[in-house]
Amino acid sequence: MTEAMLEVRGLTKNFVKKLDLAGRIAQKLGSSIREEVVHAVDGVSISIAKGGVVGLVGESGCGKSTLGRMIAGILPPTAGDIVYKGVQLTDMSPEEARRAALEIQMIFQDPFASLNPRMRVVDIIGEAPVAHGYCKASEIHEYVSDVMQRVGLDPEYRRRYPHQFSGGQRQRIGIARALAVKPEFLVCDEAIAALDVSIQAQVINLFMDLREDLDLTYLFISHDLSVVEHISDRVVIMYLGRIVEVAETDDLFREPNHPYTIALLNEVPRVDQRGLDYKPIEGEIPSPLDPPSGCHFHPRCPHATDRCKQERPVLREIAPNRWSACHLNDGT
C-alpha cells in the first residue's frame, strides 16, 4: 500500500454532557436531570492514502461528524492519535500545525450554522485566502468570483449575506470557502446532501477533477450510498461509534459482509422503485448514551446469538483488504 496521507489510531471521543445553567437550576429544583457521557467515537482506526477517496457511512448519530471534526483538528480527541503526513498532530511545531490546519479543510454538514450571518459571501470565502497570502486584498473579488463559479454559484451574488440564499446555495458557499485555501485533504461532511442532483453532479465532477489535477485526498461522509459508491475507492461503515466494516467499494457493494451493511444496502432507495410500502425498523434502536453490550448491533441483528450480547466482535481482516467486525465470520 502507498504511504498513508492520514492515519488515525484508536481515536476516541466522549462527550460529557455538563449541565448548563438551565439544567443546573432544574437540578436544584429537584429535577432528575444528570450529567451523561456519550461515547461518540470509540477507538476508531483508519488510514487514507494520498489521492484516495474514503467514503464514511453510518447511522445518524454514530459519530461520523465527530470523527471528521477531530481529523480536521477542530475537536480535540479524548484519546488516540492522528498522524498527518507522518507527523503526529500533537507533536507538530506551531508552523507545521498552522500548515496542516490550512491543508486539511472541512466542509460542514450544517450550512446554516457554519456561515457567519453578518459577513458578506465575498468575505466569508475570501477572508482566509487573503490572510494566508493566496490572493491580494485588492484582488479578492476576482479571486472569490472564480471560486464561486467553480462550485456553480453566480458571482453576482457575492455581496449578499448567507440568509439570502437557499439551502443548497449556502452549502456551496461552504464548499467554496474550503476550496479557496487550496487544501490537500478535504473532510466532506454531507457536503452535497443539500444539493439537487444536477448541482450534485456538478460538484461531484468538480471533486473528481480536483482529485486528478491536484491529487486531493478525501474523507467523504455521506448517507447517500449511490453517491458513495460513485465516488469512493474504499468505504468505511460505522455503527454507534465503532467501525463495523471496511472494504474496497466494489467488494462492499457486491458482497457486503456485516449485517448492518447488508441492512443499509437493502434500504437504498432507487428511482425505479415506486409506490413502496415502507416498514418500520425491526428490533430496538440503541442509544449512544447507553450502548448495548457486546456487539452494538445485536438488538437489531437478525443473526444475534448469546455470544453477540456478551462479547464485542473485533474488527479483523476476513479477506485481503477487507475487514469486518462480526462473530459470524468465526464460524467459517
Place this chain on the structure above:
Amino acid sequence: MTSDTPTLDVRDLKTHFFTKAGVARAVDGVSFTVGKGEVVGLVGESGSGKSVTGFSIIGLVDPPGRVVSGEVRFKGQNLLDLKAEQMRKLRGNRIAMIFQDPMMTLNPVLRVDTQMVETIRAHDASVSKADALARARDALGQVGIPAPDERLRSYPHQFSGGMRQRVAIAIALLNKPDLIIADEPTTALDVTIQGQILYEAQKLCRETGTSMIWITHDLAVVAGLADKICVMYGGRIVEQGLIDDVLDHPVHPYTRGLLGSVPGHNTRGHRLYQIPGMAPSLLNLPEGCAFQARCPKADDACKALPHITNPVPGREIRCFHPHLDQDEEIGA
C-alpha cells in the same frame, strides 16, 4: 366543502423578494393541488423556490419577501385572506411544516420535552401534562430516537444533526395535521432511519388521510413515496404529473437533464451527466423560459413565457418543445 375539494389547491402563486439589488421572483406562477391522503413530491433546482413555496403556504414569508398574488386554498378556504392570528392557530395544528433547518422548529433554550408538551397543549388544552409527556415520548420513539426518556430532557444542541431533524419531524407529527409540508426532512438521515420515517409518514397519510408535500432533491425517495411529482425551475413548476409518468417519460428538457444526473451502479469512474451552464441569478432571469440558456432545444420561441400545456394526458408542462419522442438521447 365537497368530498372532491382537494386538501390544498395552490393557484398562480407569486412570491417575490424586493431586495436592494432588484426584485427576486422566487415563486412566479405556481399552481398545483394536493388531494386528501395524497403525497406530492416537490423537486427541482436548488434555489428554484421550493422552500419559499412552502413558506408561502403556511404564511411565513419574511420581508423583503411578500406573496404578491395568487390563492392558497386549504380545504376550500383561501389562507391568504386569514389574519395573522388565525394563521398562527392553523400552523402546527392543522398544517405543519418540517423545515430544512430543524433549528427553525426547535427553540435552542428550551428542553425538548417543554417544546413538545407546549405543541400538544396549544392544540388541545385539556390534555394533562402527564398525557402530553407520554405522547411526546411515543412520538420520539416513532422517529427512531433511542432512549426517548433521557432525550426528552435534553436541549437541541446536544443532538446530532440527524437526531435534531427527527425531533422536528416528531413535533410536526404530534397533532396529526391535515397537511404536512416536509422540506428535505430525511436528507440528514441514514437510509435505515429514513425508511422508518417514511413508514411513519406513509402510515399517517393512509390512516388519518393527512396530505403531504415532500420537498426533496432525492428523486429515489420521491419515487417510492409520492403519488404525484412537481418539478420546479426558476420559480415555476415546469413539469407535473403522476409519479410513474414523469419519471418514466419525462418530457420537459430540465426534468430529463435532472434524471440523467443521478449517480448509480454503473457510473463509478465516469463523469456524471451535467446540465450545461449554471442556474441563472433570479435577479436577472431572461424574458421567457428560465431554462433557455442551458437548454439544448432552445430557440427564438423560448424568449416568450411558455404557458402551461398538456402535451400528454395528465401532464402539465411549461415548454415550447417538449420531448415527445422518448428515444432521444438526454442532452440531445
